[in-house]
Amino acid sequence: MFTRAIVRIPGKSLINGLTTAGLGLPDYDLALEQHAKYIKALEVCGLDVTVLEADERHPDSTFIEDVALLTGTCAIIMNPGVPSRKGEIAKMRSVLGDFYDDIEDVRDPGHVEAGDIMMAGMHFYIGLSKRTNESGAHQVIAHLEKRGMSGSVIKLKDVLHLKTGVAYLEHNNLVASGEFLSNEAFQRFNLLRVDPEESYSANCIWVNDTVLMPVGFPKIRNTIEEAGYLVKVINVSEFQKLDGGLSCLSLRF
Ligand code: CIR
Numbered sequence: 001m002f003t004r005a006i007v008r009i010p011g012k013s014l015i016n017g018l019t020t021a022g023l024g025l026p027d028y029d030l031a032l033e034q035h036a037k038y039i040k041a042l043e044v045c046g047l048d049v050t051v052l053e054a055d056e057r058h059p060d061s062t063f064i065e066d067v068a069l070l071t072g073t074c075a076i077i078m079n080p081g082v083p084s085r086k087g088e089i090a091k092m093r094s095v096l097g098d099f100y101d102d103i104e105d106v107r108d109p110g111h112v113e114a115g116d117i118m119m120a121g122m123h124f125y126i127g128l129s130k131r132t133n134e135s136g137a138h139q140v141i142a143h144l145e146k147r148g149m150s151g152s153v154i155k156l157k158d159v160l161h162l163k164t165g166v167a168y169l170e171h172n173n174l175v176a177s178g179e180f181l182s183n184e185a186f187q188r189f190n191l192l193r194v195d196p197e198e199s200y201s202a203n204c205i206w207v208n209d210t211v212l213m214p215v216g217f218p219k220i221r222n223t224i225e226e227a228g229y230l231v232k233v234i235n236v237s238e239f240q241k242l243d244g245g246l247s248c249l250s251l252r253f
Pocket of ligand 1: 060065245
């Protein structure tokens with residue numbers, strides 16, 4: 001069960017965020033509205049949500065998932081793999097200090113963005129991507145192993161982050177799309193397969209047996225409901241324009 005989440009309000013500079021989506025510029029007012037509804041949905045799932053103020057200097061800082069990994073026992077502050085996002089970690093130690101005594105860091109030459117880390121029980125899959133390298137992944141694995149957890153790496157081909165294409169919904173159920181459907185490492189799960197035309201929906205999140213997913217993906221919604229979950233759909237169109245999705249917008253712990 002999760003009891004808490006941390007989110008960061010998008011700044012006006014959001015429109016300058018990194019993107020490959022080709023979907024146009026986000027509408028800032030609509031992004032704020034969608035973000036407020038996202039917070040509400042987390043609260044309805046029982047989470048106590050800490051809302052951080054906007055950080056205008058960092059356009060992508062609302063994608064707060066990328067800057068820390070929060071486990072049951074420790075927090076690990078990431079080292080983003082792209083220059084414009086490096087400064088996002090500056091205040092995380094004091095923010096996380098309210099919740100964790102045990103805080104580690106990923107250091108150069110290691111880079112990790114936690115959108116590349118998927119927790120499945122006590123094991124953490126770490127995507128090697130354009131943002132996350134071997135050195136960073138092995139630092140994370142060492143921090144986890146010191147505390148009785150484990151990690152392994154997955155090489156990414158097409159997607160930005162690991163969780164762009166997979167989502168663990170607990171109970172051995174894994175939502176998977178594209179390159180991950182045939183990945184050997186994921187065959188031990190019950191795969192909930194996402195069709196190529198619904199690939200954006202693979203970035204969904206389990207919050208205490210409710211699955212939050214983006215609007216407009218009826219096939220995978222049906223599959224997830226048939227697997228026994230309550231589904232709540234949320235419109236995050238303005239964040240999709242920046243390659244972001246539901247998982248990226250919060251740290252859940
Ligand atoms: C970026 O390119 O870093 C942001 N525009 C999107 C980050 C999305 N985060 C995630 O998938 N965890």
